[in-house]
Amino acid sequence: MATQSSPTSIGKEESLSLVGHRHACHVMLYADTKAKLFGRTPIKHIVLMQMRFDGLLGFPGGLVESKENLEAGLSRELGEELGMAVPITPQDHVVSCPAPSCPNLITHFYVKKMEESEIKEVERAAVTMATDHGLEVMGMVRVPLYFLKNGGGLPSFLSHSFISNSRSQLLSALQQFGLVSQRELDEAVRQADQLRQRPNAQ
Numbered sequence: 356m357a358t359q360s361s362p363t364s365i366g367k368e369e370s371l372s373l374v375g376h377r378h379a380c381h382v383m384l385y386a387d388t389k390a391k392l393f394g395r396t397p398i399k400h401i402v403l404m405q406m407r408f409d410g411l412l413g414f415p416g417g418l419v420e421s422k423e424n425l426e427a428g429l430s431r432e433l434g435e436e437l438g439m440a441v442p443i444t445p446q447d448h449v450v451s452c453p454a455p456s457c458p459n460l461i462t463h464f465y466v467k468k469m470e471e472s473e474i475k476e477v478e479r480a481a482v483t484m485a486t487d488h489g490l491e492v493m494g495m496v497r498v499p500l501y502f503l504k505n506g507g508g509l510p511s512f513l514s515h516s517f518i519s520n521s522r523s524q525l526l527s528a529l530q531q532f533g534l535v536s537q538r539e540l541d542e543a544v545r546q547a548d549q550l551r552q553r554p555n556a557q
């Protein structure tokens with residue numbers, strides 16, 4: 356599994372002053388919802404990730420070119436991956452970290468809250484308009500934040516494989532933005548670890 360523990364963060368401006376480093380920017384888009392699974396389990400929040408071309412889960416975004424500023428580069432990547440403009444501002448920045456297993460790469464993470472109708476528009480555009488759909492991006496996925504029996508829901512989602520530090524980005528954003536309690540996150544991680552250790556796990 357490709358999950359790493361939280362790497363040490365670095366100031367965004369400080370990271371930009373490092374010589375010979377590349378910068379990757381990714382964003383977690385989310386919205387509140389009143390929808391219920393099977394008419395009874397509250398979904399609470401729509402949180403978007405994507406299935407990448409390499410079969411790993413990650414957030415939309417990508418490498419920023421050296422001439423671009425970070426938010427402009429991220430907005431450009433989103434245009435390609437989501438098929439519509441989703442402007443990102445410096446206020447959406449959450450944390451920057453050296454990539455865990457990629458020397459000289461800094462990962463910058465952003466979080467943007469949207470309306471439910473806006474996030475549904477993003478999902479539609481990602482399939483119908485995005486140039487990357489079916490190529491670099493296999494599809495957007497919603498993160499299940501609820502718990503079902505036998506580890507279903509968030510624990511099962513967390514037991515999949517994630518690119519770079521995107522799993523720890525997800526966990527810390529869910530906690531920081533109050534989408535899942537710390538107690539539930541701890542329980543989800545515990546159950547995810549158990550699911551991975553099952554002898555018949557794939």
Ligand SMILES: O=c1[nH]cnc2c1ncn2[C@@H]1O[C@H](COP(=O)(O)OP(=O)(O)O)[C@@H](O)[C@H]1O
Nearest residue numbers: 379381413414416417418457462518519520521
């Ligand atoms: O969701 C993510 N969170 C953190 N780092 C990521 C995420 N997705 C990819 N990365 C890292 O950033 C690098 C570039 O990202 P990505 O593959 O999205 O860019 P690209 O489409 O411009 O090639 C990847 O090789 C990986 O190390």
